[in-house]
Amino acid sequence: MAKTTGARREAPAKTSGQGERRAQAPVVASAATLDRLIHERMRLAIVAELAVHPSLSFSELKRRLKTTDGNLSVHARRLEEAGYIACRKSFERRTQRTDYWLTPAGRAALRRYLEQMKGLIATLRA
Numbered sequence: 001m002a003k004t005t006g007a008r009r010e011a012p013a014k015t016s017g018q019g020e021r022r023a024q025a026p027v028v029a030s031a032a033t034l035d036r037l038i039h040e041r042m043r044l045a046i047v048a049e050l051a052v053h054p055s056l057s058f059s060e061l062k063r064r065l066k067t068t069d070g071n072l073s074v075h076a077r078r079l080e081e082a083g084y085i086a087c088r089k090s091f092e093r094r095t096q097r098t099d100y101w102l103t104p105a106g107r108a109a110l111r112r113y114l115e116q117m118k119g120l121i122a123t124l125r126a
Contacts, residue, residue: 037084038110039113042065042067044113046061046085046100047079050102051110055099055100056100057098058099058100061076083106084102084103084105084110085102085103085106086100086101
């Protein structure tokens with residue numbers, strides 16, 4: 001279930017020379033414009049782990065993220081449906097093994113998200 005909030009408030013546009021310098025990095029006026037799929041804590045953790053490892057098994061991700069099978073499964077499925085991660089299922093000594101990796105679309109989405117966060121931080125510091 002997604003929470004909804006009331007009216008969103010946008011920050012006024014900057015017109016000074018200082019605002020022009022900030023235009024180099026994408027400035028986010030509101031946290032509401034962040035990629036909600038990645039912004040959720042567990043999904044961000046999954047994407048971050050896969051960004052620094054070529055691939056990880058379900059068991060490895062579960063151990064690294066200290067989460068439950070069900071929680072990891074639900075969030076991984078959402079990322080997979082969005083095309084951010086991919087998985088391969090195989091058998092290893094009669095035991096199912098699921099390996100995940102970050103897709104090029106997932107890597108690009110993470111890059112965009114990080115740039116948006118940098119912009120948001122810069123806006124809040126100003």
